[in-house]
Amino acid sequence: MAGDNVIKKIIEVRDLKHNFGDLQAVDNISFEVYDGEIFSFLGPNGAGKSTTINILITLLKLQEGIATIAGNNVQRDPAAIRKSIGIVFQNEVLDRDLTVWEILEFHGRIYQIPKNERKEIIEELLNVVDLEQKRDTRIKYLSGGMKRRLEIARGLMTRPKVLFLDEPTVGLDPQTRLKIWDYIRDINDSGTTIFLTTHYMDEADHLSDRIGIIDKGKIITIDSPDQLKNSLGRDVIYVNTSDNEKAKPLLEKITSIYDISESVKGIALLTAMDGTMVMPSILDVIKEGGLEIISINLKKPTMDDVFVHYTGKEIRNEPTDKVHPRPGHHGRR
Ligand SMILES: Nc1ncnc2c1ncn2[C@@H]1O[C@H](COP(=O)(O)OP(=O)(O)O)[C@@H](O)[C@H]1O
Numbered sequence: 001m002a003g004d005n006v007i008k009k010i011i012e013v014r015d016l017k018h019n020f021g022d023l024q025a026v027d028n029i030s031f032e033v034y035d036g037e038i039f040s041f042l043g044p045n046g047a048g049k050s051t052t053i054n055i056l057i058t059l060l061k062l063q064e065g066i067a068t069i070a071g072n073n074v075q076r077d078p079a080a081i082r083k084s085i086g087i088v089f090q091n092e093v094l095d096r097d098l099t100v101w102e103i104l105e106f107h108g109r110i111y112q113i114p115k116n117e118r119k120e121i122i123e124e125l126l127n128v129v130d131l132e133q134k135r136d137t138r139i140k141y142l143s144g145g146m147k148r149r150l151e152i153a154r155g156l157m158t159r160p161k162v163l164f165l166d167e168p169t170v171g172l173d174p175q176t177r178l179k180i181w182d183y184i185r186d187i188n189d190s191g192t193t194i195f196l197t198t199h200y201m202d203e204a205d206h207l208s209d210r211i212g213i214i215d216k217g218k219i220i221t222i223d224s225p226d227q228l229k230n231s232l233g234r235d236v237i238y239v240n241t242s243d244n245e246k247a248k249p250l251l252e253k254i255t256s257i258y259d260i261s262e263s264v265k266g267i268a269l270l271t272a273m274d275g276t277m278v279m280p281s282i283l284d285v286i287k288e289g290g291l292e293i294i295s296i297n298l299k300k301p302t303m304d305d306v307f308v309h310y311t312g313k314e315i316r317n318e319p320t321d322k323v324h325p326r327p328g329h330h331g332r333r
């Protein structure tokens, strides 16, 4: 986004709601994505990330609210929407017996890309995702990372204005994740707006221009990773004492602590100044109150702390995904 004077909105979502029976999966969310940025939804499993994406890409019928992409209304003009976007899903199923080239070729035909152009685009994209050597390899012989890269290439075939990536690195090893991040950045550098979802703190932190933290169908806050971390002040200190309930009012008396909250990691203290300067006062008030310190931990705020601060809990990266059948494909793939 560097150098852009006028910030253009490419996605606009207003008062979006979505229910599955009694369950409010998306609970009245509003946000925008700016042209050229990498925007992430960061939230735990079941937060409503995929549901929101599926509405935007017209796989799920919009129930309530307004959503537009590049000026096209999701409800009124699904065909125009589909032309302007590319999609990479969580848990994509690729036909195991086709080759890398065939997968892309087939996709290009579905989208009626003329033959010559098709060949050119495929060559170019294989280069982007480093799969030139694998062009004639069948899918069943590719590693997980290669498959994900192929999906990214496929998502880019239509030269979309916006690329949607739903948990692009879930289940991949750390090295492959870093590579995928590089590809995502490269694609973004070439002008494609990226909207991704993730439950990985580091992924959101490293990739995003802006992050929307989403939990239980609601957007809790939206800002740049730096702003989010800076909003937590200078340092964060987690304290566990022999009685946290009694400790809290004691800690509240320390003036250089400007926010105290309960979290899974203990009492979270946000400090307005260097946390090491505040430590002695913490030890003093706890001792004077007749309590004991069980653990105390000082650190610079990370995205993890941001999440704990805004939601009161941690995202545990367990593979607890309840897999739901994907809504109808509308004959798209
Ligand atoms: N097709 C469906 N039928 C019923 N419930 C669903 C369906 N899809 C998602 N849900 C529920 O909606 C909530 C949000 O799910 P989802 O958008 O997939 O979350 P996320 O992608 O953030 O993990 C969850 O509680 C999930 O169980």
Ligand SMILES: [Mg+2]
Residues within 6 Å of the ligand: 049, 050, 051, 090, 166, 167
């Ligand atoms: Mg999901």
